[in-house]
Amino acid sequence: MTISNFTRLTGLLLVAGFFISCSTSKVNIDELLANEKYQEAITEIDNRLAENPEQPSLYIQKATINADLAHQADPELRAEFYNNTADNFELAVEYGADASQVSVIDSLRQQYWKTEHNAGLRISENEDISERYQRAAIHFRNALILQEDAVSSYKNLSIAQFNEGDLDDAIQTLETALNYADEEPVEIYENLGYLHLEKGDPEQAAAYYEQANTNMQEDMNLAFGLINAYISDGNSERAADMLENLVAEYPNNANLRNVYGTQLYQITSGILQDLKQAYSSNDTMLVEQIKFEAEGMGDEAETQLIEAFKRDTSNTEYLESLAVFYNNLSAQYLSLLPVAFENDRASLESKAYTLINFAIDYYEKLVVIDPNNEEYTDKLSVLKTLKNRKTASADN
Secondary structure (H helix, E strand, O other): OHHHHHHHHHHHHHHHHHHHHHHHHOOOHHHHHHOOOHHHHHHHHHHHHHHOOOOHHHHHHHHHHHHHHHHHOOHHHOHHHHHHHHHHHHHHHHOOOOHHHHHHHHHHHHHHHHHHHHHHHHHHHOOOOOOHHHHHHHHHHHHHHHOOOOHHHHHHHHHHHHHOOOHHHHHHHHHHHOOOOOOOOHHHHHHHHHHHHHHOOHHHHHHHHHHOOOOHHHOHHHHHHHHHHHHHOOOHHHHHHHHHHHHHHOOOOHHHHHHHHHHHHHHHHHHHHHHHHHHHOOOHHHHHHHHHHHHHHHHHHHHHHHHHHHHOOOOHHHHHHHHHHHHHHHHHHHHHOOOOOHHHHHHHHHHHHHHHHHHHHHHHHHHHHOOOOHHHHHHHHHHHHHHHHHHHHHHO
């Protein structure tokens, strides 16, 4: 009995001695880190986690080690370390991190994200840095590994990608940002509208501008973006509807009136094509209706273009708009003559040559301003030839 008890006691002492031996043999992780033996520290952490994975503090420590390694590496080589950092933060939470530890994780994640995000901003704003947008984009991507919901990083990454000429990537980045944005991400919708317009997709651009869902009269950039999308998509009616409201709100804005007048001309041109078809179909009632519409729309287009020029007579663009308007509209009326009813031809021709005279006046003004502009001089020559032919025909 005594031997049995002694043997049992000896066995317990041996087990206890085994655990004491294991405990004292553990490597000091802090000491390894102090000596910059990062990989050995990670190995030791992994060994301990293999024994017992429910140790959130070790995951947090491993995450910080990877973040330190990332900061020591070149920006383009940090992604792997940051992915390890983010993964270990997630594992810490998964394995029962308490409120204090979760707070530490959030603080560290924010700190690491801010370091990369701000680095990207500094580089993108420094014109002296070569390939600054490409380098800034690397920092913003790093930042997003740490905070995948950081909308500001998506926005700035998209800007960097756009400046690098990567339109598709810039669009994709902003579309991802929408998953994390506020309920009304007006700026993102507006930027997506702009990018699609730059890409040559005005229909999609208009769709995003419309989703911005804000007061267009209070946001001129958004308003002009949507108007440009409509114009690029050939939707002059929608553009003109918006411009009519904006002109009423800002009557002294010459640029608004100039664009409005130009779009009204496009509508007038379409109406005159309908008139040509009505003549060809010999539809008398429809001809009269369309003639009235064309006259009214053309007069309003002329009014808006004149009002734009009145507000800024030094602006050659507005002067040219008027010259082009009169030239193009005269050509439209001349094109009706072969199909027009006999009793309409004289009035249509008279209208055309009245417009030609106005076009000549404005092209002459343009030639005075820019005598070496071949486009101006060629147009003026053609218009004067048409006028002289008409005069000679009348004399005969």
